[in-house]
Amino acid sequence: MSPTRPALAAKLAGLQSSAIRDLLKLTARAEIIGLAGGLPDAALMPRERIAEAADAALRKAACLQYTESPGWAPLRAVLAERETARLGRVVPVDEVFVTHGSQQALSLLAEVLLDPGALVIVEDPAYVGALQVFRAAGARIVAVPLDAEGMRTDVLADLLARGERPAVVHTVSNFHNPGGVTMSPARRAELAELADAHGFWVIEDDPYGELWFDEPAPAPVATYSRNVIRLSSSSKILAPSLRAGWLVAPNEVCRAVELLKQGADLCGSALTQQIAADLLADRDWLAAHIDHVRTAYGERAKSLVHAVRTRFGDRVRCTDATGGMFVWADFTDGTDTTELLPRALDAGVAYVPGAAFAVDGGYRNSMRMCFTTSDADTLAEAVRRLASAAE
Amino acid sequence: MTAVSSRAAVRSGPIDDMFTALARRPELISFAVGAPDPALLPGDLVAGLAADVVAEYGASVLQYGTTRGFPPLLDQAQLLLRKRQITDAAELTHIATGGSGALHSTCMALLGPGSVVLVETPTYGPAVKVFRSHGAVVIEVESDADGIVPAALDAALTRQAVAMVYLLPTFQNPTGRTMSATRRRQIAEIVVRHRVTVVEDDVYVDLRYQGAPVPAFWSFAPANTVYLTSLSKTVAPALRIGIAVLPEYLLEPVLALKQGIDMQTSTFNQAIAATFLRSAEGAAHVARSIDGYGAKLATLTAALHRYMPPEFSWIEPEGGMFVWVEGPTDFDADRMISPALDAGIALLPGSLFYAADNPPRNAIRLSFANVPSAQIDRGVRILAELCAPR
Numbered sequence: 001m002s003p004t005r006p007a008l009a010a011k012l013a014g015l016q017s018s019a020i021r022d023l024l025k026l027t028a029r030a031e032i033i034g035l036a037g038g039l040p041d042a043a044l045m046p047r048e049r050i051a052e053a054a055d056a057a058l059r060k061a062a063c064l065q066y067t068e069s070p071g072w073a074p075l076r077a078v079l080a081e082r083e084t085a086r087l088g089r090v091v092p093v094d095e096v097f098v099t100h101g102s103q104q105a106l107s108l109l110a111e112v113l114l115d116p117g118a119l120v121i122v123e124d125p126a127y128v129g130a131l132q133v134f135r136a137a138g139a140r141i142v143a144v145p146l147d148a149e150g151m152r153t154d155v156l157a158d159l160l161a162r163g164e165r166p167a168v169v170h171t172v173s174n175f176h177n178p179g180g181v182t183m184s185p186a187r188r189a190e191l192a193e194l195a196d197a198h199g200f201w202v203i204e205d206d207p208y209g210e211l212w213f214d215e216p217a218p219a220p221v222a223t224y225s226r227n228v229i230r231l232s233s234s235s236k237i238l239a240p241s242l243r244a245g246w247l248v249a250p251n252e253v254c255r256a257v258e259l260l261k262q263g264a265d266l267c268g269s270a271l272t273q274q275i276a277a278d279l280l281a282d283r284d285w286l287a288a289h290i291d292h293v294r295t296a297y298g299e300r301a302k303s304l305v306h307a308v309r310t311r312f313g314d315r316v317r318c319t320d321a322t323g324g325m326f327v328w329a330d331f332t333d334g335t336d337t338t339e340l341l342p343r344a345l346d347a348g349v350a351y352v353p354g355a356a357f358a359v360d361g362g363y364r365n366s367m368r369m370c371f372t373t374s375d376a377d378t379l380a381e382a383v384r385r386l387a388s389a390a391e
Numbered sequence: 392m393t394a395v396s397s398r399a400a401v402r403s404g405p406i407d408d409m410f411t412a413l414a415r416r417p418e419l420i421s422f423a424v425g426a427p428d429p430a431l432l433p434g435d436l437v438a439g440l441a442a443d444v445v446a447e448y449g450a451s452v453l454q455y456g457t458t459r460g461f462p463p464l465l466d467q468a469q470l471l472l473r474k475r476q477i478t479d480a481a482e483l484t485h486i487a488t489g490g491s492g493a494l495h496s497t498c499m500a501l502l503g504p505g506s507v508v509l510v511e512t513p514t515y516g517p518a519v520k521v522f523r524s525h526g527a528v529v530i531e532v533e534s535d536a537d538g539i540v541p542a543a544l545d546a547a548l549t550r551q552a553v554a555m556v557y558l559l560p561t562f563q564n565p566t567g568r569t570m571s572a573t574r575r576r577q578i579a580e581i582v583v584r585h586r587v588t589v590v591e592d593d594v595y596v597d598l599r600y601q602g603a604p605v606p607a608f609w610s611f612a613p614a615n616t617v618y619l620t621s622l623s624k625t626v627a628p629a630l631r632i633g634i635a636v637l638p639e640y641l642l643e644p645v646l647a648l649k650q651g652i653d654m655q656t657s658t659f660n661q662a663i664a665a666t667f668l669r670s671a672e673g674a675a676h677v678a679r680s681i682d683g684y685g686a687k688l689a690t691l692t693a694a695l696h697r698y699m700p701p702e703f704s705w706i707e708p709e710g711g712m713f714v715w716v717e718g719p720t721d722f723d724a725d726r727m728i729s730p731a732l733d734a735g736i737a738l739l740p741g742s743l744f745y746a747a748d749n750p751p752r753n754a755i756r757l758s759f760a761n762v763p764s765a766q767i768d769r770g771v772r773i774l775a776e777l778c779a780p781r
Contacts, residue, residue, distance in 0.1 A: 039454060039455055040454075042449075042450030042451065042453060042454045043450060045450050045453040045454070047445050047449075047450060047453065048445075050445065050453065050659075051441055051442040051445045051446075054438070054441030054442070055438045055441055055442060058434045058435070058437050058438035058441065059434065059438070060434075061429040061430075061432055061434055062429070063434075063629055064429075064432040064433070064434055064437065064627035064628070064629045064630075065426060065427070065429055065432065065627070065628055065629060066426050066623075066628040066629070067629070099653075100488055100631075100653040100657075101653055101654055103650075103651070103652070103653050103654040104652060104653040104654075107651060107652045107653070129651070129654075132650070132651040133651050136499075136648070136651055235455075239453035239454070239659070240453070240454060240455040240658075241452055241453045241454060241455070241456070241657050241658040241659040241660075242453075242657065242659065243653070243656075243657045260524070262517070263491070263495060263517070263520060263521040263524050264491070264492065264495045264652065265488040265489050265491050265492035265495060265631065265653070266489055266491040266492075267489075267628075267631075268631065269629050269630060269631045269657060269660055270629040271437075271627075271629040271630065271660065272657055272659060272660060
């Protein structure tokens with residue numbers, strides 16, 4: 001006889017498979033131009049350089065062994081230097097913690113910072129990976145809207161004035177996924193000031209900061225306050241398969257994360273972390289490589305934005321895509337993008353409906369489009385198909 | 392100052408001090424580290440594979456992969472599992488980030504505040520910490536040289552609702568004992584009757600130096616068993632490859648959790664592992680590792696016989712990485728850790744390997760895999776001098 005199923009832990013009650021992941025399964029067919037993914041372009045990943053770095057790494061026996069839970073020491077050292085340059089203050093190695101991608105950093109931080117029922121403020125539309133993590137941690141989630149300058153910090157200030165006491169405010173400060181926008185310097189300073197005044201942590205998620213197209217992203221929120229925990233990774237600038245994410249946080253947070261990391265997966269891969277260290281330390285090569293990626297993505301972004309504005313005119317408003325991987329678009333005529341999706345798929349194009357990113361419903365007229373994995377002609381064709389579906 | 396959640400209070404103690412000393416004093420002979428021998432890690436072989444996998448699979452090994460795992464490694468995993476009598480499990484298998492990653496996501500799925508986990512005694516100490524970090528109450532069940540005692544398990548399952556029974560049936564960490572096929576069958580009958588889930592932690596199984604293989608516990612109760620294994624002991628820990636076989640009802644929830652935990656295990660590392668497992672050189676490497684560890688175990692047990700006082704006893708395991716040495720009831724291994732460091736050896740006290748509040752203190756776990764062969768004899772001589780009655 002089959003067993004009666006043991007009850008799954010209560011935290012699974014609200015768990016749903018990611019709508020985006022389900023959508024991606026539907027759209028993996030070759031005849032569909034996929035704008036739904038969130039993948040960097042594999043053709044731009046530095047294969048030969050990675051194979052070379054792997055070969056060099058494996059001359060050190062330690063790269064095949066267990067390593068320290070906070071990460072492989074040479075990578076932490078390289079990251080401390082990079083973050084020191086970015087934040088304009090000395091970042092000690094003790095304040096750098098390497099994770100299995102940024103996703104793991106988020107999941108460990110949620111355990112460290114959140115007791116069940118704690119309040120988390122997120123942006124709306126929200127980064128889905130963060131929502132998953134905060135919901136699994138049993139947090140109460142309240143959303144603050146984005147506009148063209150990023151998080152509406154005035155709305156956050158109002159919430160605080162009304163007595164809300166968040167444990168954490170999460171922001172994707174640069175080239176937001178999925179919103180595409182960047183928080184202005186003034187709002188960064190204001191967010192940091194609110195964090196200091198009200199004693200909450202800011203988790204500043206920054207996977208896209210290096211992928212600026214015309215001008216560099218503003219100084220991180222973390223430059224303005226020590227209550228900011230910065231997350232980044234090499235997934236978008238090198239390769240996701242290296243699973244090299246990191247967080248920069250005060251020592252007591254790093255030590256707490258370390259304890260939990262030991263239970264979560266013991267330690268990262270010294271091999272992939274040494275590969276990442278090698279590539280990140282090779283400054284001249286890295287600068288040229290990132291510049292190449294920026295140029296390619298920048299051209300694609302411009303093509304997509306141009307195609308949308310030309311084809312749809314005032315019917316669709318979209319972000320300028322000054323960096324990152326995504327264009328966020330809103331139909332102004334009431335078109336429901338979830339209802340449109342089957343017709344779009346029939347026409348041979350896929351995107352993610354905005355509703356997938358809504359914290360409490362909404363964004364039914366919006367969509368996220370990813371431009372990184374298609375060339376200009378393909379993007380133009382995708383928009384043409386979208387337009388024919390939307391007629 | 393900004394708050395850190397109550398679950399993450401940081402502690403330190405003599406064990407942390409020991410590991411600090413180990414990092415600073417490379418000349419210490421360490422029986423404390425449960426890691427493979429660096430001399431037996433396949434650096435040259437894997438170096439060749441790194442370029443091969445990029446050439447063979449192209450950029451897909453550098454890209455995000457599926458949460459479930461890289462298909463060529465899932466295929467190789469089936470061959471490994473079949474040798475353990477785990478068959479027809481392809482649809483139930485996923486790749487985790489190490490054995491510990493697999494255990495963590497399983498715990499997230501099964502445990503909540505107040506959940507009861509039953510463990511054998513002694514058991515793998517870090518796993519007890521993981522269960523407790525998920526809010527579980529961990530209860531020891533009477534065990535003997537063959538593992539958990541069937542009647543005691545039956546009684547414990549009758550007394551209370553249990554979320555999970557955690558077993559390490561083969562070359563157990565820390566005792567090195569192996570549950571016989573007969574005992575596995577008996578335990579399986581009990582867990583099926585009580586409709587409870589077993590987590591079988593089976594990371595040492597391929598390190599067999601003597602005797603005949605025993606079928607995985609999973610094979611006796613497949614619908615009730617979460618089977619967890621890894622490539623850390625036979626290939627390399629740095630690849631962080633765990634392999635999990637889950638009952639059907641658990642697979643999708645665990646994959647959804649894993650997506651939130653770390654998205655997926657490195658595809659690059661999975662590709663290296665798949666290519667390694669597929670190759671003749673990989674098989675030859677594993678065979679050499681087994682010979683190397685087997686020889687170390689023989690050296691260790693010979694030294695124990697030669698030097699240890701008669702009041703001390705140990706089981707000679709047929710495989711794995713550990714020998715569990717028990718002293719007389721008044722022997723206090725915890726108190727020995729500092730003098731041992733002063734004398735030049737690092738040890739783990741057996742008290743770390745119990746779930747009970749006041750664990751026995753009269754045992755030591757000796758890990759031989761990471762000790763250079765030439766140092767084992769001298770290390771045991773030092774240990775014996777420390778243990779000698781005075």
